[in-house]
Amino acid sequence: xxxxxxxxxxxxxxxxxxxxxxxxxxxxxxxxxxxxxxxxxxxxxxxxxxxxxxxxxxxxxxxxxxxxxxxxxxxxxxxxxxxxxxxxxxxxxxxxxxxxxxxxxxxxxxxxxxxxxxxxxxxxxxxxxxxxxxxxxxxxxxxxxxxxxxxxxxxxxxxxxxxxxxxxxxxxxxxxxxxxxxxxxxxxxxxxxxxxxxxxxxxxxxxxxxxxxxxxxxxxxxxxxxxxxxxxxxxxxxxxxxxxxxxxxxxxxxxxxxxxxxxxxxxxxxxxxxxxxxxxxxxxxxxxxxxxxxxxxxxxxxxxxxxxxxxxxxxxxxxxxxxxxxxxxxxxxxxxxxxxxxxxxxxxxxxxxxxxxxxxxxxxxxxxxxxxxxxxxxxxxxxxxxxx
Numbered sequence: 456x457x458x459x460x461x462x463x464x465x466x467x468x469x470x471x472x473x474x475x476x477x478x479x480x481x482x483x484x485x486x487x488x489x490x491x492x493x494x495x496x497x498x499x500x501x502x503x504x505x506x507x508x509x510x511x512x513x514x515x516x517x518x519x520x521x522x523x524x525x526x527x528x529x530x531x532x533x534x535x536x537x538x539x540x541x542x543x544x545x546x547x548x549x550x551x552x553x554x555x556x557x558x559x560x561x562x563x564x565x566x567x568x569x570x571x572x573x574x575x576x577x578x579x580x581x582x583x584x585x586x587x588x589x590x591x592x593x594x595x596x597x598x599x600x601x602x603x604x605x606x607x608x609x610x611x612x613x614x615x616x617x618x619x620x621x622x623x624x625x626x627x628x629x630x631x632x633x634x635x636x637x638x639x640x641x642x643x644x645x646x647x648x649x650x651x652x653x654x655x656x657x658x659x660x661x662x663x664x665x666x667x668x669x670x671x672x673x674x675x676x677x678x679x680x681x682x683x684x685x686x687x688x689x690x691x692x693x694x695x696x697x698x699x700x701x702x703x704x705x706x707x708x709x710x711x712x713x714x715x716x717x718x719x720x721x722x723x724x725x726x727x728x729x730x731x732x733x734x735x736x737x738x739x740x741x742x743x744x745x746x747x748x749x750x751x752x753x754x755x756x757x758x759x760x761x762x763x764x765x766x767x768x769x770x771x772x773x774x775x776x777x778x779x780x781x782x783x784x785x786x787x788x789x790x791x792x793x794x795x796x797x798x799x800x801x802x803x804x805x806x807x808x809x810x811x812x813x814x815x816x817x818x819x820x821x822x823x824x825x826x827x828x829x830x831x832x833x834x835x836x837x838x839x840x841x842x843x
Contacts, residue, residue: 471521480502508534570608589617712802736808743812755777
């Protein structure tokens with residue numbers, strides 16, 4: 456894309472994290488009059504910054520937000536509201552929930568363009584972002600030259616739709632990261648050299664991610680482009696908006712809790728959960744499969760409780776009460792029943808796990824708290840939900 460020959464807008468970029476700093480420098484490279492401000496006071500290598508957000512926006516006809524989440528967006532808009540020029544428009548590239556985007560659109564009215572971006576820092580530098588933009592025609596047209604300097608713009612119906620599409624795109628990215636993780640774990644189990652495996656994976660559907668994240672996957676020093684903490688935040692937003700937690704969200708959240716500033720590719724290199732953690736879960740499955748309560752006694756601590764809603768009332772069984780529910784033989788329809796461990800997340804000497812059980816017409820979600828006791832890992836408590 457060619458350089459602009461003369462400034463057309465005065466732009467204030469609010470938020471100078473990885474993306475905000477890259478956006479500011481990209482716009483400055485296109486001879487646009489741009490100034491940056493950051494809440495943290497850390498501006499990196501951004502060329503022109505100010506310490507006061509009111510000063511940043513006082514002369515700007517376009518105010519571009521590049522913030523971490525919806526709360527930050529709302530707080531910054533509150534802070535600058537009195538200093539905005541009457542003709543200023545606010546362009547929000549931040550990843551927020553659909554309801555948060557719609558709320559900002561209602562608050563700022565025709566002066567608001569919601570424009571979440573697909574791509575990370577290298578895509579900004581190359582002007583290769585994919586931008587999902589929604590706004591009133593007049594505001595959209597004014598923002599268009601600035602967005603064109605950053606990448607390719609796709610117009611969508613409204614702010615909530617733009618926000619939702621961005622979250623769905625990041626859900627797909629999370630799935631790709633977890634698919635790469637599983638492939639690397641299988642290769643490790645087979646004793647294959649990591650470098651050879653990466654070379655082959657680059658030839659297939661995971662190739663784009665492998666090629667882009669090679670240094671992280673090889674354990675080489677590199678600067679994070681899109682952090683696992685940010686991705687976990689986006690999946691949590693998606694779960695809230697859709698009411699359906701994305702697959703793998705709990706696993707990514709656990710990885711993010713350990714190192715939120717790590718690049719998303721690091722999630723693909725996290726070692727597999729120790730088999731000992733899964734041992735009580737396997738004993739629990741055997742208990743259901745055989746109807747033999749001895750397996751449940753192997754799975755649970757003697758002090759464990761099993762809790763949930765049964766026939767409209769809350770129940771809390773001790774282990775003896777729970778074991779008494781099983782007759783010592785498989786259910787008549789055992790051949791058609793299935794059980795699947797959805798996630799296991801380890802936090803030192805404790806772990807959480809979720810499991811889906813399909814027992815005839817009934818589907819259950821079991822949530823476990825496990826602890827590492829003297830005799831090894833055991834289930835301390837279980838809560839369950841029976842799906843209607």
